[in-house]
Amino acid sequence: DQQVKQNSPSLSVQEGRISILNCDYTNSMFDYFLWYKKYPAEGPTFLISISSIKDKNEDGRFTVFLNKSAKHLSLHIVPSQPGDSAVYFCAADSNSGYALNFGKGTSLLVTP
Amino acid sequence: DVKVTQSSRYLVKRTGEKVFLECVQDMDHENMFWYRQDPGLGLRLIYFSYDVKMKEKGDIPEGYSVSREKKERFSLILESASTNQTSMYLCASSLGGHPGVTSFMGQFFGPGTRLTVL
Incomplete structure (x- = not known):
């Protein structure tokens, strides 16, 4: 029974844009x-x-938002860099x- | 810096062999964990230990056992390796309980052992 779900297995974003x-x-x-x-x-x-x-919690280019009523959180990376490509x-x-x-993870690919 | 080390980065074993994966942490953490990571399945907890000689089953303990004789060392044992145990094995450690601080860093992971069972 998966209590934490990441529904997007992968994501592709251009360098400089928001992930x-x-x-x-x-x-x-x-x-x-x-x-x-x-x-x-x-590891x-x-x-x-x-x-x-x-x-909300912010650390440099990374911000995490929490919406408790929706039981949802998101990670924003701005601006995205090729070195951010990872799971x-x-x-x-x-x-x-x-x-x-x-969660099962989301594979992020940041393209130049 | 917390350091979690694992005995091997890559390991190849044959079906039926007994396999030992060793993990050592140097930060005096109470808790230690063993996970496996497989494509599309994420991280799955095999076993964890919250104290010396204590162990708890995780989500997928079948075919595995563990040993924690010293606080800094947590071993994962595959009693009789099978091909479906081919995977990336990750060890982690953490402080006991919650530190009660805003920046909670959770678990610290080792580099992983890529095990192939032929």
Whole structure:
């Protein structure tokens, strides 16, 4: 039972434009949401997170928006760069301190 | 910087072999995790451990076991490797509980082991 869903397996964006990656969740008990970035043959690396008490968190070119009523979050990358090409995983934590719930990932391709 | 290391980047084994994947973290984290990543399936949790000698099954524990004899080391064991266990295996670690800070960084991952079972 997938509690975190990334419905777009892939996304292609031109360099300099905005990339928007979406994530939906079903469990209202989640209280932290995270985005990880993964290059081929490497482990995922933490990108940005947001607490459920916030609706926006920004770090440089990366902004995460949370809409709790819609159980939806999105990651915006502005401007997109070719080095951003990677698989992006959305994850959620229910204050267990244990395992995260991951989405299946969205593969982003930023073309020159 | 947190460092999570895995014993091998690439491994090739034969069906029926017993396989050990080792993971070591250097940040005194309480929690450690084993995932596998497959195309179209994302990251799936195999087992996790929240303390030495403690283990919990994840979503897909069948065919695997784990061992945590020391806090910094978490081993994944394939008792009798099969071809459907060909995958990328990722180890991760995290602090116990929530730090209660705005910037929650979750889990730190190792580089992964690409296992091929022939």
